[in-house]
Amino acid sequence: MHRTQEQQLLSSELLPSNSMEYIDDDEQNNNLQQQSIKQEIQPLKCSNPIVNRQSLLPAYPTFDRFGPINRDHLLLSNISSRNLTKEQRQRRTYHPFHQPFTLTDEGNDISVRSPFLEVYDDLYGNLTKRFQIDNAILSYNYERLRTCMNIMVQERIRYGLLASDTIGMKELRMVEYPLAMEFYLQIDDELFFMKTCSFRNAKPSLYNHHGIFSIHEPKALYGLKPCEQVTCRFCFPITDILIRGRQNQPVVQFSSAQKHRFVNGYESILNCPVTCITKNILYALTCPCGQYDYIGYTSLTLDEQLKYHREHGNRIMHEFILGSENSSRMRQQTKSQEELIADNMLLYKHSARCSYAMQMFLDCNPQYWCFVPMSTMEAQTQNLTSDLSSVCTAFDRSLTFPSNIHSCHDQEAGAYMTDLPPLPSENHTFSVHQRSKQIQLLKDKRECLKPNLHLDLYNATIIALMPEGYTELFYRLIEALFITHAQTKLNTLGHLDGMIVENNNCNDINARTVNDRRGNWCQNLVRRPSTLLFDQ
Numbered sequence: 374m375h376r377t378q379e380q381q382l383l384s385s386e387l388l389p390s391n392s393m394e395y396i397d398d399d400e401q402n403n404n405l406q407q408q409s410i411k412q413e414i415q416p417l418k419c420s421n422p423i424v425n426r427q428s429l430l431p432a433y434p435t436f437d438r439f440g441p442i443n444r445d446h447l448l449l450s451n452i453s454s455r456n457l458t459k460e461q462r463q464r465r466t467y468h469p470f471h472q473p474f475t476l477t478d479e480g481n482d483i484s485v486r487s488p489f490l491e492v493y494d495d496l497y498g499n500l501t502k503r504f505q506i507d508n509a510i511l512s513y514n515y516e517r518l519r520t521c522m523n524i525m526v527q528e529r530i531r532y533g534l535l536a537s538d539t540i541g542m543k544e545l546r547m548v549e550y551p552l553a554m555e556f557y558l559q560i561d562d563e564l565f566f567m568k569t570c571s572f573r574n575a576k577p578s579l580y581n582h583h584g585i586f587s588i589h590e591p592k593a594l595y596g597l598k599p600c601e602q603v604t605c606r607f608c609f610p611i612t613d614i615l616i617r618g619r620q621n622q623p624v625v626q627f628s629s630a631q632k633h634r635f636v637n638g639y640e641s642i643l644n645c646p647v648t649c650i651t652k653n654i655l656y657a658l659t660c661p662c663g664q665y666d667y668i669g670y671t672s673l674t675l676d677e678q679l680k681y682h683r684e685h686g687n688r689i690m691h692e693f694i695l696g697s698e699n700s701s702r703m704r705q706q707t708k709s710q711e712e713l714i715a716d717n718m719l720l721y722k723h724s725a726r727c728s729y730a731m732q733m734f735l736d737c738n739p740q741y742w743c744f745v746p747m748s749t750m751e752a753q754t755q756n757l758t759s760d761l762s763s764v765c766t767a768f769d770r771s772l773t774f775p776s777n778i779h780s781c782h783d784q785e786a787g788a789y790m791t792d793l794p795p796l797p798s799e800n801h802t803f804s805v806h807q808r809s810k811q812i813q814l815l816k817d818k819r820e821c822l823k824p825n826l827h828l829d830l831y832n833a834t835i836i837a838l839m840p841e842g843y844t845e846l847f848y849r850l851i852e853a854l855f856i857t858h859a860q861t862k863l864n865t866l867g868h869l870d871g872m873i874v875e876n877n878n879c880n881d882i883n884a885r886t887v888n889d890r891r892g893n894w895c896q897n898l899v900r901r902p903s904t905l906l907f908d909q
């Protein structure tokens with residue numbers, strides 16, 4: 374595993390409890406208990422304080438700072454003037470706010486200019502000109518952005534992703550504030566549209582805008598374009614389904630003008646031109662079920678980052694089907710820190726419990742079908758139609774009469790069979806044919822029980838480009854803002870409004886506990902006829 378990738382994961386998702394050194398005793402006891410219940414999931418204790426998502430959006434200064442912000446007060450920089458209400462338009466046009474400070478530069482008179490005025494220029498002077506807003510609006514929103522930052526930092530400290538005493542890690546560098554503000558002011562309640570973006574070949578002049586405000590309907594101009602390199606798996610996908618793992622579904626959709634729509638309806642217009650090999654990006658993953666998504670930051674390219682998701686996603690599907698006992702017996706070594714972290718990520722847990730993702734996995738890995746329980750009816754039908762004579766012999770010898778087991782291969786296969794995960798319900802079972810297939814695989818062909826690592830379990834896209842050379846904290850802040858407003862259900866961390874991830878039920882704190890039940894996972898799966906190496 375690539376070192377940077379490892380760091381990416383460590384910093385973007387949660388660590389297992391043993392790496393959190395600062396937690397208090399009670400928490401530690403709790404964690405020990407949880408660890409002793411093997412494979413139980415750590416509840417997410419963090420729940421950020423629950424706040425109204427609107428109160429984290431850019432807004433006009435208002436006195437009712439602690440009360441609910443109504444939509445009229447939001448900055449709404451991506452809404453064209455035509456679509457504003459009268460009150461909203463007035464606020465945008467006149468914004469008569471009491472200025473928090475005035476600053477006069479008398480430097481010309483005495484030929485000494487305070488170097489600190491440059492800081493003022495960076496944080497205020499230049500921005501008020503470029504964005505056509507005043508110091509009051511800027512100050513008010515710096516304060517709101519700081520609130521977002523504080524919530525994020527507290528969460529990361531709680532998870533051991535930031536040491537609580539690391540000086541200088543909890544603040545952005547001074548030069549990063551203006552750009553953080555530029556992102557922040559253009560995150561509306563329904564749309565991210567960074568029309569003023571001027572880094573990495575973006576041209577703000579292409580847009581018709583008045584400072585920070587859209588004059589006309591926001592329109593996407595930059596696309597996600599193919600890199601055209603022959604080795605690129607997005608530009609030149611492999612056609613063999615067993616290698617590529619997907620049927621007619623490209624992982625990445627190219628477009629000449631990209632606007633991404635998240636599951637909750639939030640939209641995001643690409644801020645710079647990109648190709649599939651652009652590095653330092655925010656990307657979104659959407660499950661083929663269309664109901665769950667995830668946002669991540671990576672300093673790598675999308676493909677490099679997806680390789681990492683494929684590795685863990687497919688491994689976790691394999692472990693889910695065969696059960697944790699069996700998979701650890703097969704791997705014969707303890708899991709790495711990185712794998713333990715990945716095991717706890719909602720992203721991968723969802724795939725294993727989602728029939729769309731599971732179907733895709735099984736289409737591409739038909740050797741696992743015999744471990745997918747059937748309804749009792751289906752099994753009976755199969756038992757009646759298949760030729761049982763040869764099957765029964767193998768089955769009886771290995772299982773029904775254990776005293777007859779001769780070789781250690783038989784014994785081992787028997788142990789594997791006993792440790793298969795429990796059936797989803799009493800209406801589920803394995804057919805005789807499946808049992809015999811299982812024995813065959815577990816006895817002599819265990820090497821076939823490996824997932825195809827080419828399969829992408831999620832559709833992927835790039836949603837925003839990050840500036841080069843900024844700090845990790847900056848990237849994580851922007852990532853968290855996106856996670857918060859797109860309300861992505863598969864991000865464990867980053868919901869600054871304290872959204873409860875799993876059930877999306879804000880009133881129930883316990884719902885934040887990651888549910889590890891298996892559910893009726895084999896429901897709705899279609900056993901496609903396989904003309905390939907392995908039958909069902």
Ligand SMILES: [Zn+2]
Pocket residue numbers: 599600601602605606607608609649650
């Ligand atoms: Zn490409």
Ligand SMILES: [Zn+2]
Pocket residue numbers: 660661662663664665723724727728729730
């Ligand atoms: Zn899904």
